[in-house]
Amino acid sequence: MxxxxxxxxxxxxxxxxxxxxxxxxxxxxxxxxxxxxxxxxxxxxxxxxxxxxxxxxxxxxxxxxxxxxxxxxxxxxxxxxxxxxxxxxxxxxxxxxxxxxxxxxxxxxxxxxxxxxxxxxxxxxxxxxxxxxxxxxxxDGVLRTFPLIALRHAKAVPREDWTGPDAMRPLTSRGARQATSIAGPLQSFGVRRIVTSDAVRCVTTVAPLAAATGRKIHRTAKISQDAWEEGTAEVRDVIGRRVRARKPVVLCSHGPVLPDILNEIALATGTLRGSYLGSASALEVAAFSVVHLSATNPGSGIVAIETHEPKV
The missing domain is CATH 3.90.79.10 (Nucleoside Triphosphate Pyrophosphohydrolase)
Structure with missing residues (x-):
């Protein structure tokens, strides 16, 4: 700006x-x-x-x-x-x-x-x-839409400074402020479901949003970094369910997993993949990309993508 x-x-x-x-x-x-x-x-x-x-x-x-x-x-x-x-x-x-x-x-x-x-x-x-x-x-035939929001977790304690299991790494004080600051903007898109990696840093990132909306946090290892590194992530299953549901959702995950999330959204909606997906998935901590899909025909492709970064 x-x-x-x-x-x-x-x-x-x-x-x-x-x-x-x-x-x-x-x-x-x-x-x-x-x-x-x-x-x-x-x-x-x-x-x-x-x-x-x-x-x-x-x-x-x-x-x-x-x-x-x-x-x-x-x-x-x-x-x-x-x-x-x-x-x-x-x-x-x-x-x-x-x-x-x-x-x-x-x-x-x-x-x-x-x-x-x-x-x-x-x-x-x-x-x-x-x-x-x-x-x-x-x-163009698009009036009602719904968003799939890919969110990278807020700032966490670095791996090298943490002696416990990676999935237990907490947010830093700055990360906690970021999590609070993005709750309002995420709420602006009418979020009705919150799905997150089961890592502590992801769950804590969406906690202020859950408190603000009264929505339950759905934890899953399917989009966790541990599962991604082990080759057992199930991103396609998670995205398929969310596209079929046609409801506004936040998907909180990790930097390495985000490109798979964006690619699977493109595949699930018959959208041609391109460099724009790379830009939308290369998120800073606590940033998110909003992928808009047609509510009547989500298989017709991605309508628009926008990316937002926190001010904290």
Missing amino acids: SETAVYAAGGVVWRLVEGKLTVLVIHRTAYADVTLPKGKVDPGEMLAETAAREIFEETGIRVALGVPVGVSRYRLPSKRQKIVHYWSAEATAEAIRASAFVPNKEIAAIEWLSPKKALARLSYPVDVEILENFLRIVD
Whole structure:
């Protein structure tokens, strides 16, 4: 990230009404404009976390993020560049019913529009471009998606400083902070299942996420480093189950195992393998790659991959 740029995040929030696609725009009070929900990154926040938070704060609707739909860049009156990352986000019927939105000093109104009307009503060309990006994905037959999230465990005590079994190596104090810092961003993608290597450093990495979501931690040796080194890992079995389940999941594992996880996702979805898989699996500690798949036809291939790194 640039030190001088202003970073923000938001989304194209959508829902189906009697089978027809509608998108949400906001009417801002101070600017008397029509735009997409978005807002600036808070200190220590990761972009995905910002997007989900800002959508909720401006619309009252809690969403899980879908595929990334673009980045807008423009100059502020201060001459600083503003960079805004956007995701698609479905507003479920339950989330809309739970919304407590009322007009306020920032947002005068929220409005559901057809894509055609929204394109005509949006006040800024950068917003139009983001909505057009989203509609291109829809035209490709992809609307609802689910993520498989490959997570590398947080910073652990080095092997050379540890005398016990490798699987028992704990996180360092920095690793513990990383584990806490990534719980919010992971939660932004609507995680409903947590699967992890049974190594202590992996289980401890997902513990804050489990606490935040109330989800059980499913431990397995099938994606552990010990099993991988012994040649007994069963990555294909784990990935096959998760693709068939079509639910948002975090898979916490180890640096050497991650390339196999990404390759198996590609194989399970009929996706051509390429260098992008190497980039998505070459993760720093506590970093994660979100692989988006079509909820209606996961075998049609990977829709998008995005990688996030912790700020701690």
